Amino acid sequence: MDFDTIVVGAGTAGCLLANRLSADPSKRVLLLEAGGKDDYHWIHIPVGYLHCIGNPRTDWLYNTEAEPGLNGRQLRYPRGKVLGGSSSINGMIYMRGQSRDYEHWAALTGEDAWSWGQVLPLFKQHEDHWRLDAKGSADEAFRALHGHRGEWRVEKQRLRWDILDAFAAAAEQAGIARTEDFNGGNNEGVGYFEVSQRGGLRWNAAKAFLRPTCLGRPNFELWTGATVHRLKLRRDESGALRCEGAEVRTSHGMEQVRLAPGGELVLAAGAIGSPQILQCSGLGPAALLQSLGIAVQQDLPGVGQNLQDHLQIRAVYAVEGTRTLNTQAAHWWGKLGIGLQYLWSRSGPMSMAPSQLGAFTRSSPQLRWPDLEYHVQPLSLDAFGEPLHRFNAFTASVCNLNPGSRGSVNIRSGDPDQPPAIAPNYFSTEGDRRIAAKSLRLTRRIVAQPALAPFQPREVKPGPAYESDEELTRLAGEIATTIFHPVGTCKMGRAEDPLAVTDPQGRVRGVAGLRVADASLMPTITSGNTNAPTLMIAERIASWMLQQRA
Numbered sequence: 203m204d205f206d207t208i209v210v211g212a213g214t215a216g217c218l219l220a221n222r223l224s225a226d227p228s229k230r231v232l233l234l235e236a237g238g239k240d241d242y243h244w245i246h247i248p249v250g251y252l253h254c255i256g257n258p259r260t261d262w263l264y265n266t267e268a269e270p271g272l273n274g275r276q277l278r279y280p281r282g283k284v285l286g287g288s289s290s291i292n293g294m295i296y297m298r299g300q301s302r303d304y305e306h307w308a309a310l311t312g313e314d315a316w317s318w319g320q321v322l323p324l325f326k327q328h329e330d331h332w333r334l335d336a337k338g339s340a341d342e343a344f345r346a347l348h349g350h351r352g353e354w355r356v357e358k359q360r361l362r363w364d365i366l367d368a369f370a371a372a373a374e375q376a377g378i379a380r381t382e383d384f385n386g387g388n389n390e391g392v393g394y395f396e397v398s399q400r401g402g403l404r405w406n407a408a409k410a411f412l413r414p415t416c417l418g419r420p421n422f423e424l425w426t427g428a429t430v431h432r433l434k435l436r437r438d439e440s441g442a443l444r445c446e447g448a449e450v451r452t453s454h455g456m457e458q459v460r461l462a463p464g465g466e467l468v469l470a471a472g473a474i475g476s477p478q479i480l481q482c483s484g485l486g487p488a489a490l491l492q493s494l495g496i497a498v499q500q501d502l503p504g505v506g507q508n509l510q511d512h513l514q515i516r517a518v519y520a521v522e523g524t525r526t527l528n529t530q531a532a533h534w535w536g537k538l539g540i541g542l543q544y545l546w547s548r549s550g551p552m553s554m555a556p557s558q559l560g561a562f563t564r565s566s567p568q569l570r571w572p573d574l575e576y577h578v579q580p581l582s583l584d585a586f587g588e589p590l591h592r593f594n595a596f597t598a599s600v601c602n603l604n605p606g607s608r609g610s611v612n613i614r615s616g617d618p619d620q621p622p623a624i625a626p627n628y629f630s631t632e633g634d635r636r637i638a639a640k641s642l643r644l645t646r647r648i649v650a651q652p653a654l655a656p657f658q659p660r661e662v663k664p665g666p667a668y669e670s671d672e673e674l675t676r677l678a679g680e681i682a683t684t685i686f687h688p689v690g691t692c693k694m695g696r697a698e699d700p701l702a703v704t705d706p707q708g709r710v711r712g713v714a715g716l717r718v719a720d721a722s723l724m725p726t727i728t729s730g731n732t733n734a735p736t737l738m739i740a741e742r743i744a745s746w747m748l749q750q751r752a
């Protein structure tokens with residue numbers, strides 16, 4: 203059977219693409235997903251991300267290389283391997299980034315369609331914002347920025363914590379104004395995050411875009427447990443290269459899926475999966491491919507390079523006179539109470555996104571835009587996967603939104619089952635190290651404000667003894683970890699950019715019938731969490747594909 207479109211990866215981008223591209227009943231669309239169905243209960247109960255990360259049922263279980271900037275540590279590098287992809291295991295924060303991110307993409311690519319004014323309608327197109335539910339509860343300015351009745355539900359969190367309210371007040375005392383909306387183009391301010399949930403349950407890309415619409419369409423097929431190993435490429439007499447389909451491993455063994463004449467295959471396998479598939483297919487840096495004995499189909503030096511990620515520096519403060527999740531979940535009766543609260547009202551800690559309170563601010567008053575994001579949590583632990591501390595504490599995690607460090611994703615062999623080498627190269631620039639020290643000092647300044655004084659906060663990590671830039675940077679390397687935002691490994695760009703893997707519309711250079719439409723396409727990381735920008739990318743590329751089909 204031939205397909206007009208084959209989408210590889212049913213994650214954040216892939217589910218939206220499949221929905222839009224199969225809306226025309228005359229076009230046959232196949233969606234391929236390596237992971238299984240999203241029928242695991244912990245995907246849907248928000249706090250279940252703790253059970254999904256590090257679980258082979260839902261996670262690819264990657265690790266980074268030993269990172270010099272993190273004092274030689276390797277990090278766990280979760281990526282969703284299930285229907286919905288990373289949207290099934292992520293922190294659910296809805297964050298578009300800053301308008302300047304998109305102006306920058308437009309300048310870098312020369313394509314004005316990526317500018318803020320032109321992407322805003324795309325964010326709104328699939329949005330279903332809770333504040334627009336009730337008539338009259340949102341003003342015209344809010345309506346101009348947000349969408350209603352789209353597929354992507356955005357809700358207010360169903361909990362609050364005294365310690366987080368106090369942190370918000372302390373941030374205000376330190377000069378960070380309150381905000382009710384982080385998604386208006388400038389996210390500066392402090393407030394509770396809004397989340398991708400519906401009625402206290404996670405809202406992932408599969409629920410939003412596949413069920414029931416897509417799954418009911420006779421022209422649409424979804425294969426789960428289907429891992430794409432390589433692309434099928436053919437060179438015609440004139441030497442032009444075209445993608446004709448893919449080799450896929452399913453429960454029946456290896457299968458070939460084919461594109462109909464003029465069809466397109468869209469890679470939406472994410473910032474790790476998409477470059478891996480390209481490199482395994484002979485599309486990538488020639489030297490890397492030759493060193494592994496892979497025939498070079500097209501030398502694309504940028505495939506797998508330009509990896510960008512946000513690194514969170516997790517400062518921990520012990521507190522007195524209030525309860526945090528650490529002690530609330532320490533005993534069976536506490537857990538029972540939490541469970542009953544969730545069953546009764548779908549609220550409380552089980553409805554909790556990993557980070558509830560957020561703040562965007564500037565590491566230096568000279569900056570025009572916020573370059574730091576705080577994720578504040580009423581809990582603390584030594585590392586994800588470790589138990590919560592037994593004392594009451596909160597974590598103020600801070601990340602540099604615009605890191606200068608660039609890393610890579612490179613296959614180690616032509617075997618698609620071997621995980622690639624992931625080297626984010628954190629803290630590899632002087633600027634990133636300087637901002638790390640500055641951001642820890644800012645955290646201390648916020649925590650020292652009067653609003654937090656009643657809770658007698660005591661710095662547990664990195665520890666009050668450390669003061670100098672050098673000490674703080676080394677300690678940041680000790681306590682920092684990924685905030686799970688890898689992007690940029692198949693970046694789009696201008697023809698004269700040697701590292702651009704695709705043109706500004708996601709078409710892979712030198713290969714007809716092949717696009718990329720996921721987080722790997724971003725030329726630079728957005729100033730915030732990356733799920734909403736990835737949905738927008740998929741919306742944009744789908745609209746171009748539909749126009750070009752017509």
Ligand SMILES: Cc1cc2nc3c(=O)[nH]c(=O)nc-3n(C[C@H](O)[C@H](O)[C@H](O)COP(=O)(O)OP(=O)(O)OC[C@H]3O[C@@H](n4cnc5c(N)ncnc54)[C@H](O)[C@@H]3O)c2cc1C
Nearest residue numbers: 211213214215236287288293294295430472475721731733
């Ligand atoms: C733990 C975690 C927490 C996060 N928290 C947040 C948050 O709170 N807010 C936010 O905005 N962002 C968050 N993110 C980031 C956000 O989820 C991602 O940026 C976004 O999901 C990326 O979408 P994508 O479509 O590029 O990739 P994905 O959603 O990862 O989808 C890729 C899909 O392709 C499949 N695939 C890969 N290789 C193959 C292959 N060879 N064959 C077939 N299928 C394949 C994968 O299994 C997966 O389903 C988080 C991510 C993680 C992992």
